[in-house]
Amino acid sequence: MTSLVLTLVARREETSLAAQSIALARDIVRTQGETVVLSPAEAVDIPCPDTARDSLPSLRAALDGQAIDILLTPADNRRKRLLISDMDSTIVANETLDDLAAHAGLGEKVAAITARSMNGELDFATSLRERVALLRGLPTSLLETAWKDVTLNPGALEMVRTMSAFGARTALVSGGFTFFTARVAALCGFDEHHANVLLMDKTTESLTGETAQPVLGPDAKLHLLETLQKSHDLPEDAALAIGDGANDLPMLRRAGLGLAFHAKPVVRQAIPAQINHASLRAALFAQGYPASAFVSD
Template sequence: MTSLVLTLVARREATTLTPATIALARDAIGATGETVTLSAGEAVDIPAAPTARDALPALRTALGAQAVDAILTPTQNRRKTLLVSDMDSTIVANETLDDIGAHAGLGEQIAAITTRSMNGELDFAASLRERVALLRGLPTSLLEKAWRDVTLNPGAVELVRTMRAHGARTALVSGGFTFFTARVAALCGFDENHANTLLTDTAGTTLTGQAGQPILGPDTKLHLLETLAHTHACPPAATLAIGDGANDLPMLRKAGLGLAFHAKPVVKRDIAAQINHTSLRTALFAQGYPASAFVSD
């Protein structure tokens, strides 16, 4: 049977991993070996029996309100050689289309459609076309204004640069727009980025209210994961996908490790490996990286 490891990670701004919390986790999963410290007070690995999968929901309940994430992974192919990550609300804190809408005075209207789309209540392509249509006739300068609002989520740079330093291929993929993904990819150090395009008039000064075709949606994200794994001879078990919304579900299900990052309820119901309290650093701890191996520049 497959050997497993439980990774506990605490949000250090709120709490710390105490011996009592570690002991609770060890008892809950039937620990089979010694606890390994990945970052003092922040992250540990606990070898676990295969039956630990059944115990994980009860452990999360037992952890209660503590700002601690618990992620169970196989020990084989633990360090991934391909990362495919969503951008909005994952690598960055923003929903960039919502931010464009806010600067256009359409914030609530566009954000409401985004929320329904990310919750899986609307077809992604149709919802994107509906939102983009609202921008027709508006100046492209809104994109620069929205860009000034973009904030990287904590741990984003460490995640990408650490994995690249250890030989992984990294790709940023978004149902948003290349205007943002190209810049975010450069900031974090992604090898490549993929997204939709916003069409403009011939002068490049006004938005037409249309996106370039075909629309990059959930099936495209899955196809990218599969294509990159094949191109770079990466076994399926050695792939990592990270996302938060319904349009990320196909790639999260397919990846060797699919991580739901502060995800929408529809995603949490489907994906067992979840980062609910902590930062993107947890995606490295879940691969067994100690904090001393992290690369941030």
């Protein structure tokens, strides 16, 4: 009986998904199910029995060194009806607060605090307060400067717009700032966005070094996921959450499918479903979407 689906996704820029790799995976998980091609030489689904869970370590070892992600998900209810995604280093390639600080000559100092926070070494609220305090007195025009550096990660548009086109509610949630989430949400097509609010002195057109309270941190991300599930009357397994840092862990653990995207070590240790090589397209393949169904505009 096939109760699980093994999805293999190759990083297209580095490799292709060869027939030998697919055959090896099938042999290791001992499946008789038919391989479904989601994207030629890029992604396949392989139905497999529940015992495939025990084969994952062997499969990962066998494909080690190849730019191929291995995702094992339940066969039922694969297409999620709610997407809740982190922004920095997930939807965008940037850490926007670090970029803002860099334009003020504070890049290394702020980035060091960010790294400790994302690795779970420092309480998020404390780290945010420390970093934002360093911005006190800086001109608000630096926000526009930092925005010019923001780059969407490959597959971000496809992930959000495809899920939206198939009826999912989409929410961007960030420990960063609404100045950036509002623009990224509009660019990608998210239904809503949530983040911290940077306080500004309109008289001097400068940052005060503070954020509005309460701080949006890991507990708030989890609360948003639970609130959206309840308000849209969705079952517990209907949400896809995706993120990379320690502040994403509560929502990743709670979601029906929590995906660690090019994540920090502390996140990879806690979340089994990982995208370590491929783009955000893999989040769609993990739900059984073929590339032919992707929406990018």
